[in-house]
Amino acid sequence: MDNEFFQRGKEAAEKLLYFVKKSGADDAIVSLLSRESSQVKFSNSRISNNMLYQSSSLSVFASFGKRIVSTSVKTFDNRAIRKGADFLSKFAACVEPNPNYMGIAEGPFTYRKDSSLFDLRVEKLGDRIVDYAEEGISRASTGRVKRVAGNAEASTERTYLITSNSVKCEDKSTALYLSLRAIIDKDDSAHMVAVSRNIQGFDVSGCAEQAASLANMNVPVEKISPGKYDIIFYPLPFAVMLDLTANACSIFDVESGFSFLEKKLGRRVSSNNFTLIDNASKEYGFGSGLSDDEGVPTQKNVLIDRGILKTYLHNTSTARRYKTRTTASAGLIAPQAANIILSKGNYSLDEMIRSVRRGIIVTNTWYTRFQNYRTGEFSTLPRDKALVVENGKIKCATRGIRIADSMPNLLSKVSAIGKDSRQILSWEVEVPVDTPPVLVKGINITRPN
Amino acid sequence: MKQSLLDSVEYAIKYLEKFSSYAEARLESSDSSGFMMKNGLLEASSQDSYHGAGFRFIIGKSLGFFSTDNLAKKNIKKLAEKSIRATKKAARLAEPISLGDEKRYSAKYDVKDREKISDFSPDRKVSLLKEINSALSKSAAERYFSIHDCVTEKYFINTSGSRIFSRIPRISFYYNFSVLSGGKSSQRSWMYGASAGYEILRKWNLPETLSRESEALLKNLAKGVRLPRGKVDVVCAPEIVAIMVHESAGHPGEADRVLGREAAQAGESFMTPAMLNTRIGSDLVNIADDPTIPGSYGYYLYDDEGVKARKRMLIQGGMINEFLQNRETASFLGVQSNGAARAVNYSVEPIVRMANTYFVPGKQKEEELIESVKLGVYMKNFMEWNIDDVRLNQKYVGAEAYLIKNGRIVAPVVKPVIETTTPALYSSVSGVADNLEFHSGTCGKGEPMQAIPVWFGGPTVKLSKMEVLPKAARRF
Numbered sequence: 001m002d003n004e005f006f007q008r009g010k011e012a013a014e015k016l017l018y019f020v021k022k023s024g025a026d027d028a029i030v031s032l033l034s035r036e037s038s039q040v041k042f043s044n045s046r047i048s049n050n051m052l053y054q055s056s057s058l059s060v061f062a063s064f065g066k067r068i069v070s071t072s073v074k075t076f077d078n079r080a081i082r083k084g085a086d087f088l089s090k091f092a093a094c095v096e097p098n099p100n101y102m103g104i105a106e107g108p109f110t111y112r113k114d115s116s117l118f119d120l121r122v123e124k125l126g127d128r129i130v131d132y133a134e135e136g137i138s139r140a141s142t143g144r145v146k147r148v149a150g151n152a153e154a155s156t157e158r159t160y161l162i163t164s165n166s167v168k169c170e171d172k173s174t175a176l177y178l179s180l181r182a183i184i185d186k187d188d189s190a191h192m193v194a195v196s197r198n199i200q201g202f203d204v205s206g207c208a209e210q211a212a213s214l215a216n217m218n219v220p221v222e223k224i225s226p227g228k229y230d231i232i233f234y235p236l237p238f239a240v241m242l243d244l245t246a247n248a249c250s251i252f253d254v255e256s257g258f259s260f261l262e263k264k265l266g267r268r269v270s271s272n273n274f275t276l277i278d279n280a281s282k283e284y285g286f287g288s289g290l291s292d293d294e295g296v297p298t299q300k301n302v303l304i305d306r307g308i309l310k311t312y313l314h315n316t317s318t319a320r321r322y323k324t325r326t327t328a329s330a331g332l333i334a335p336q337a338a339n340i341i342l343s344k345g346n347y348s349l350d351e352m353i354r355s356v357r358r359g360i361i362v363t364n365t366w367y368t369r370f371q372n373y374r375t376g377e378f379s380t381l382p383r384d385k386a387l388v389v390e391n392g393k394i395k396c397a398t399r400g401i402r403i404a405d406s407m408p409n410l411l412s413k414v415s416a417i418g419k420d421s422r423q424i425l426s427w428e429v430e431v432p433v434d435t436p437p438v439l440v441k442g443i444n445i446t447r448p449n
Numbered sequence: 450m451k452q453s454l455l456d457s458v459e460y461a462i463k464y465l466e467k468f469s470s471y472a473e474a475r476l477e478s479s480d481s482s483g484f485m486m487k488n489g490l491l492e493a494s495s496q497d498s499y500h501g502a503g504f505r506f507i508i509g510k511s512l513g514f515f516s517t518d519n520l521a522k523k524n525i526k527k528l529a530e531k532s533i534r535a536t537k538k539a540a541r542l543a544e545p546i547s548l549g550d551e552k553r554y555s556a557k558y559d560v561k562d563r564e565k566i567s568d569f570s571p572d573r574k575v576s577l578l579k580e581i582n583s584a585l586s587k588s589a590a591e592r593y594f595s596i597h598d599c600v601t602e603k604y605f606i607n608t609s610g611s612r613i614f615s616r617i618p619r620i621s622f623y624y625n626f627s628v629l630s631g632g633k634s635s636q637r638s639w640m641y642g643a644s645a646g647y648e649i650l651r652k653w654n655l656p657e658t659l660s661r662e663s664e665a666l667l668k669n670l671a672k673g674v675r676l677p678r679g680k681v682d683v684v685c686a687p688e689i690v691a692i693m694v695h696e697s698a699g700h701p702g703e704a705d706r707v708l709g710r711e712a713a714q715a716g717e718s719f720m721t722p723a724m725l726n727t728r729i730g731s732d733l734v735n736i737a738d739d740p741t742i743p744g745s746y747g748y749y750l751y752d753d754e755g756v757k758a759r760k761r762m763l764i765q766g767g768m769i770n771e772f773l774q775n776r777e778t779a780s781f782l783g784v785q786s787n788g789a790a791r792a793v794n795y796s797v798e799p800i801v802r803m804a805n806t807y808f809v810p811g812k813q814k815e816e817e818l819i820e821s822v823k824l825g826v827y828m829k830n831f832m833e834w835n836i837d838d839v840r841l842n843q844k845y846v847g848a849e850a851y852l853i854k855n856g857r858i859v860a861p862v863v864k865p866v867i868e869t870t871t872p873a874l875y876s877s878v879s880g881v882a883d884n885l886e887f888h889s890g891t892c893g894k895g896e897p898m899q900a901i902p903v904w905f906g907g908p909t910v911k912l913s914k915m916e917v918l919p920k921a922a923r924r925f
Contacts, residue, residue: 005519038535041896043710046544049798052515052532053897054524055501070495074518087496094571095484095494127535134542149712151896179896181713186839191713256487257591257627257636333485333493366716371833371846371864374627374634379844381837383716400842402835402868427714427896448842448868449916 006034009056010160010170012076016060017162019085025062025092027104028164029294029332033057037155038125040133045141045148047133061332062088063104066097070332102320104294104332107167111290111297116283119198122174123156132178132204139208140182143216148208150180159289167295175286176202177425181384182215187399189384190214191236191364195286195423195432214363214385222396224388228442230359230415231403232352232389237365239424239433240380241410242340244368246278246431248376248407249303251312251322252334260376260407264309270411272307273345278329280338286423286432287339296328298338304411313337342435345417352416352439354392360445361387361394365403368428376407379446405444413441450478450602450614457520458502458606464526466608468533469506469513471548473607475753476502476520477795481599484571486578488592494571503795504529510545511536512777516796549780551756553609558750559616560743562646566598566618569647577650581624584656588663589626590634596622598647603795611755617748619644619902621889622655628663630670636832637662637848639688642746642889642902649744662830665849665861673863674852680914682825682879683867684818684853687886689828689845690808690907695890697871698736699806699905701840702763702771703789703894704778706801715894716838719871722782724769730875733811736764738773740788740804746889747804747903751788754799758788763806767875775801793899800895808907811881815909818880820856826865826917827851827858844868866918880911 009032020028039051059072069092073084133152140148159171176196183189192214194207233241248259261269270276280288280298291297294316302310314322315330329335353361360382368380380403388395418436425432458474465472478500485493501518504525513536515528578594585592598620605613621642628635643649685693701718705711739760740749750758754776762770774782775790778801790799819827828847836843847865851858869877887906893899 002519002524005524039896040535040539042542043712044544044708047539047542048512048544048546048710050511050513050532050536050539050543051798052528052535053796054515054517054519054528055796056518057499059497068491068493070493070497072497072499074498074500091494091496091571094575096491096575098490098492100490100492126531127538130535130539130542133539137542147709147712149709151713179713183709183712186717186719189712252487255591256593257625258593366838367835369833369835372634372636373625374636377833379833379835381835381842383838400837402842402844404844427898446844446868446918448870448873 006158008076009034009058012058012081013160013162016058016073016081016085017164019082020060020062020088021164023085023089025064025164027063029061029104030162031059032160034158035155037153038129039151039153040129041151042133042137043149045137060084060088063101064089064092066099066101067092067095068098068101069095100321102317104163104165105167105296105316105326106165107163107295109167109295109297111169114283114290117173117197117288119174121199122154122176125154129154135204136178136180136208139205140180140212142212144184145182145212145215147183148180149183150178153177161291161295163295169291169295171290173197173289178204178207179426180208180211182211184215188215191384193236193424193426195425197284197286201284217385219394220396222388222398224398224401226446229445230356231440231443232356232359232361233438233440234363235422235424235435235437236426237362238435238438239429240365240368242276242342242433242435243429243431244407245276245411246303246337246340249313250335251314251318254312258373260374261309262374265312267309268307269309269408270304270307271414273417274304274307274411274414275302275343276304277302277341277343278337278339279341282339285339286425292328293330293332296326296330299328301327337431340431340433342417344419344421344436347416347418349418349437352418352437353389353394355416356389357391359389360398361389378407379404400447402446403443404446410440410443415439415441450604454500454520455604457522457525460522461504461525461529462606462608464529465504465506469508471608472504472506473755474502474504475792475795476604477601479599479601481597483595483597484574484578485595486582489582489586491575501795503792503797505798507546508533508536509540511540511543512546514798546777547780548776549786551776551786554611554613554751554755554757556751557614560618560644560748562618564647566600566646581656581659584660585626585663588628588667590629591627593625605751605755607755613751613755617644618646619746620647620649624659626663628666628670630667633670635666635670635848637666640889643744644746644748645744662849669849669861669863673861676826676852676862676865676917680916682822683912683915683917684822684825684827685910685912686829687884687907687909688830688888690910691888691905692831692834692845693874694736694808694907695803695806695905696836697840697843697874698763699738699803702773703801704772704774704782707772708778708781711894714896719839719841720769726768728767729764729769729872730767731878732767733878733881734764734767734875735809736806737762737809738803738806742805745805745887745904749804752790753792754786754790756786756788756790761787773801773803775799791901793901797895797897797899802894802901803892803903805887805904807885807887807905808910810883810885810908813880813882815882815884818882818909818911819853819858821880822853823855825853826862827853828865841870867915868918869915877912877915878910879913882909884908
C-alpha cells in the first residue's frame, strides 16, 4: 500500500474536518479508507481471472443543527476539500432536521494495541495469492471431484478517522479469504471457506481437503417428504442465520420493521444454550477493528445471553435516545454488528448425528429471504451436499428441498451446539461470523411436488 | 469528463499494449445523491461523487484486471506492472481465454433527463418522501423509504480501436412498510427504477401507489381467506411474472453460469448448451432480454466489453433459444457475443448479466384470463421468493392476492405459496395477456458482489393447475 498517498489522505482529512467545523457543523466525522486487494478467481479447476483492486475514499458526515448530511471528496487537493466543506453546509440548509439525532461520541479515546489484525507478510504477498489458488485447486481435486471453483483473496486496509469531538483513530488490517467449491456434478458438491488475518492461520489445504472429503462422500440420493426434521447446520449455513439474528438486533432495524426482535429486550428469544456475542475487539476476529464508525473503541457485546435478549446494537445517538450506552456499533445511521460469535457448546459433530432420529445435515444454504421481517418467517435453500440422518446414522443424500420456518422458532429449538468453531465470511454472510455446527430440532422442510 | 482522466486511460492502454495481445479500459465518473426517511424522519442525506478506471488485458492466454481511483499515471504504471506479474504467474493454471473477434465502434450516446437530476433540489426530494410518508402514515405502522439518483459517465476504449462514450442518469426508489391488524402483520418491500430524469416521478405516482398497496394488505390481513386444497389455476399479475422470468429464465440463461464460471458464487444453471432448441415450456412462452429499451433501469447501447447491445430471445415458443453471452463465453461456445457483459462500476470485471428481461405479451386481456378461471387465485404482488442455485426449484409467496371463483374475484387470500420447478412453471402457461409492465430490481452476482440495476417485466399470465399451498391455517 502506498504510504505516501495515505499520508496525503490524512492531511486532507485534517483539513476537511477543519473546514467543515468552520462552516458551522456541530458534529463532524471525517474518515479515510484505503484498500488494496488481490483476487484470483478460479472455475473448472483453472484460473479464470487475476484481479487487483485499489481504492481510497475520503468521506465526511456532519450535523448542522440536527440536519444530517454526508458527502465524499474525490481528490486530496485543497480546492476539492474546500469545495466539499462548502457544499456540505449548503446541502444541510436544504434538508430537514432529525429530532431523533442526539450527537456523536465525545473523545478522546484510548485504543488498545492489537497486532493480531495485521500481518506484514499479507501486505507484501503480491502474486503469491496465485499459489493459494493453485494449492486449493490441487488439494480439492481428489477422488470423484471433477471440478473446483472459487476465489482466493488477500487485502490490506488502512483507515484514519477523526471527529469534531477530539477522536483520532488510525487502524491497519490485513485479510486472507478462500472460498472453494469441490464439484462432482451440478447436483453433488461441497463448499467451504477459510478466512484469516495472517498467513499462519490461513488453512487453504484444510479448507480444500474438507470440501473434497464432503463432496466425495458417496451415498445414494433419495427424495424425502416434506415435514418436520431435525437439522444439523454446518457453520457455513448457520452463519447466515446468525448474521440475520445480529442484524435484527440493530435498533435501526427494530425501528424500521426489519426485525423479529422488537419488544423482546429482557425476554427469552432462544433456547437457553444459545449465547450470541458481537465482539469487534476480539483478537484475530475477521470483523474486528479498533473503533466503530464514530471512533468509539470496540467492545464485547453479549446480544443474547443463554436465551435472553440483553441489548440492541446502538451508536451514541440512538443510545442517548434510549437512555442507554453505546455498544460501539456505529454505523452512523444504522448501528450494525461487526464480528459475530456464537458461544461454543460441548458436542462433537458425530455426537449430534448420533442424537438425531430423523434429520438432515445442511452444509450450505442459498437465497435466504424473509416473508415478513417482523415475524421472522423465512425460507432458504440447502445448496451443495445435504445428508439425511436416520436413527443416528447418515442414510443418504437429498436434493430439491427448502427450509421454510421462522427465526424465532429456529432459535428456540437450538438443541445442541458444537465444540469446534469456524470463522465464516461468504456470499450470503456479509458480517463475519464465528460459529460451530448447530443442531436445531423440528424445522419445517418443503419441496415442490 | 476531465481531459486529464481521459489522458490517463489512453496512457494506460498504450502501456498495456506493449505487453498484451488485447487491452481495454473503462473510465467512469459518477455523481449521486441519496435520501432516506424512516417513520417520517429524514435519517440520511448524502451527495457523493467518484471517478476511477478498470483495465482488462490478455497476456498469452491469461486474463488480468486491475482498477483504481488514483489515476495518476505513475500509480497506473505501478499497478499495471504488479497486475501483469500476477497474470503471467497465473498462466500455468489459467483457463486459456479468447474474446473472439468483435467490431470496432466509435460511438457516443446518452439518456435525456428532461427534469435534470442536477436541477432537482434536495428539498424537493425530501418533500416527495414526506408526501409518501403522509399518504402511508394512517395505514402503515412502520415506513422506510429511500430515493437515490446518479449520473454516470463512462468512456470505453480498447486496443482494437473502439471508443465509446455514454452518459446515463438513473433514479431509484426503495420502500418497505408494515401494516398491522388484529395482532398480525404484513409487509411490502419493492422498488422503482429507471434511466431518466425526475420527470419519471409523475409516472410512478408513488404516494397513491403505495397507499393503495398498504390498504390492500390491510384488507388482506383483516378479511383474507384460505385457499381450498388441491391444484388450481393461478393468474399472475405482471410483478409476479417479472420476478419469475428474471429468476428462472434470465439467470439460467447466463452463459457463464452454464459454463461453470460462477460455480462458487451465484451458482450454475440447469441449462446446458445441449438444451438449446429444446422445449422448456408451452408454446405461449416467449421471454426476451433487451438492454436497448428506452428509459429502462438496465439500459445501455454498448456493453462493458464494447459490444453493441441487442434484444435477445431467451425462450421462443417454449424452446430455449439463446443464452446471454459475453465475448469469452461466446467465443467458447462458437457464437458471437450478444452484448451481455456488464460491470456494476469501473472497479470490477464485466460479467454476463441480464438487462431488462421480460415475458413477451400476448393478445388476451387480463380480465379474460380471470374470467376463464373456475377456481383459482390472482396474485398481484409478492413478498418472499427464492430459487435454487441451478434455477430449478423456486417459490413465490403472494402478498396481495385474491380468490377467483367462477371467473370473478371474490375475496382476498392470505399468503398463497407457489413452489414449483422451472419446467413445470413454464409448461403450465395457458394464457398470456397484453398488459406488459416493467418492474425494477437490483440483481446480485459475482464476487465482489455486483448489485446491478435491471428491469424485469411481463404481462398477466395464467398458469393452469398449479399446486398452491394455503399458508393460513384458519379462516379469518
